[in-house]
Amino acid sequence: MDVIVETNPQTASQAGTDLLATLIRRKPTLKAVLATGNTPMDMYSRLAALKNAGKIDAGQMTVFQLDAYLDVPDTDPRSLYGWMDRSFIQPMDIPATQVHRFRETSDDPHGDCVRYADTIRASGGFDLAVLGLGPNGHLGFNEPPSAADATTRVVTLTPESIISNAVYWGGIARVPKVSVTVGMDALLASSQIILIATGAHKHDILRRTVEGPVTPDVPSSFLQTAAKVTIITDRAAWEGDR
Ligand code: F6R
Numbered sequence: 072m073d074v075i076v077e078t079n080p081q082t083a084s085q086a087g088t089d090l091l092a093t094l095i096r097r098k099p100t101l102k103a104v105l106a107t108g109n110t111p112m113d114m115y116s117r118l119a120a121l122k123n124a125g126k127i128d129a130g131q132m133t134v135f136q137l138d139a140y141l142d143v144p145d146t147d148p149r150s151l152y153g154w155m156d157r158s159f160i161q162p163m164d165i166p167a168t169q170v171h172r173f174r175e176t177s178d179d180p181h182g183d184c185v186r187y188a189d190t191i192r193a194s195g196g197f198d199l200a201v202l203g204l205g206p207n208g209h210l211g212f213n214e215p216p217s218a219a220d221a222t223t224r225v226v227t228l229t230p231e232s233i234i235s236n237a238v239y240w241g242g243i244a245r246v247p248k249v250s251v252t253v254g255m256d257a258l259l260a261s262s263q264i265i266l267i268a269t270g271a272h273k274h275d276i277l278r279r280t281v282e283g284p285v286t287p288d289v290p291s292s293f294l295q296t297a298a299k300v301t302i303i304t305d306r307a308a309w310e311g312d313r
Contacts (some may be wrong), residue, residue: 072281072294072295072300072301072302073300073301073302074281074301074302074304074309075301075302075303075304076304076305076306076309077303077304077305077306078305078306079269079305079306079307080110080113080269080270080305081113082305083267083269083303083304083305084111084113084114084117084267085114085117086303087111087114087201087265087267087303088114088117088118088121090265090301090303091114091118091201091265092118092121092126092127094198094199094263095127095128095129095132096127098198099128099129099130099131099132100131100132100133101131101132101133101198101199102132102133102135102194102195102196102197102198102199103132103133103134103135103197103198103199103200103201104134104135104136104137104197104199104200104201104253104257104258104261105134105135105136105137105155105159105201106137106138106201106202106203106211107137107138107151107154107155107158107203108203109203110203110204110267110268110269111201111203111267112158114267115158115159115162115163116158116162118159118162118163119159119162119163122162122163122164129163129164129165130164130165130166131169132163132165132169133165133169133170133171133194134155134159134160134165134169134170134171135170135171135172135191135197135253136151136152136155136170136171136172136173136253137151137155137200137202137211137252137253138151138173138211138212138250138251138252138253139151139152139172139173139175139250139251139252140175140247140249140250141175141176141177141180141225141247141249141250141251142175142176142247142249143175143176143247144175144176145175149239149240149245149247150175152172152173152175171187171190171191171194173187173251180225180251181224181225183251184222184223184224184225184251185223187223187251187253188222188223188253188254188257191223191253191257192257196257196260196261196262197257197258197260197261197262198261198262198263199261199262199263199264199265200258200261200263200264200265201265201267202258202264202265202266202267203266203267203268204266204267204268204273204276204277204280204291205232205235205276205291206231206232206235206272206273206276207229207231207232207276207289208276208279208280208288208289208290208291208292209229209232209290209291210255210258210290210291210294211252211253211258212226212228212232212250212251212252213226213252213254213255213258213290214226214227214228214229214232214290215229215287215288215289215290216287216288216290217255217287217290218255218287219255219256219259219287219293219296220254220255220256221254221255221256221290222254222256223251223252223253223254223256223257224251224252224254225249225250225251226249226250226251226252227248227249228246228247228248228249228250233246233248255290255293259293259294259296259297261297261298262298262299263298263299263300263301264294264297264299264300264301265300265301265302265303266280266291266294266300266301266302266303267302267303267304268280268302268303268304268308269304269305269307269308270305270307270308271307271308271311271312273304273308274307274308274309274310274311274312275311276289276291277302277304277308277309279291279292280292280294280295280302281294281295281302
């Protein structure tokens with residue numbers, strides 16, 4: 072694992088932007104699965120600024136949705152696809168034909184997950200996974216316990232995730248309780264993984280991710296076993312409140 076410890080969330084975002092830009096320039100046809108959540112948003116904005124300045128062209132990239140709440144349509148402000156669309160797909164001008172996604176409303180979410188996993192496999196897997204770090208060590212919505220071979224599937228959110236998401240959705244009752252996620256198997260097989268985690272509130276889980284026992288109880292700890300992982304963090308997350 073490479074760890075880049077930046078001074079603050081802004082410099083961490085810039086470090087992530089520089090790395091993403093390098094990877095896209097090196098392989099314009101990059102196939103990437105991308106997290107939403109708050110942490111990567113500044114990085115995506117900075118990348119879009121590079122694109123608007125003509126310094127990068129992501130038009131050949133293929134983007135895969137990482138996770139979704141079930142039965143939340145794109146028009147709902149809580150939709151994770153809607154969030155990814157606004158924060159990355161549109162600003163980076165990714166053609167719709169190069170976007171793969173979950174169906175968020177479906178009569179057969181289990182079958183959809185199997186088909187989505189087939190699509191990921193058929194495309195040869197991910198060149199890059201950009202991930203955030205859940206307070207319980209979830210990656211995407213691979214909630215604890217999630218084994219390294221956990222597949223792309225329907226997941227019931229843990230109480231901890233529901234509580235942490237409540238701030239976004241205006242209260243616990245409004246948080247969708249069931250989601251779908253790309254599995255640990257496909258994420259860990261990615262040729263490269265960037266995990267971005269900033270802020271003192273991520274300190275404990277980041278430490279457990281990097282140096283704790285590798286266990287399904289902390290799904291992010293499986294990153295210790297992945298091929299190429301770059302953790303981009305800031306002092307507050309890396310060192311805690313010391
Ligand atoms: C979102 C996702 C989640 C978040 C994680 C951290 O698509 O996959 O796993 O990355 O919950 O969220 P933030 O960045 O808001 O702390």
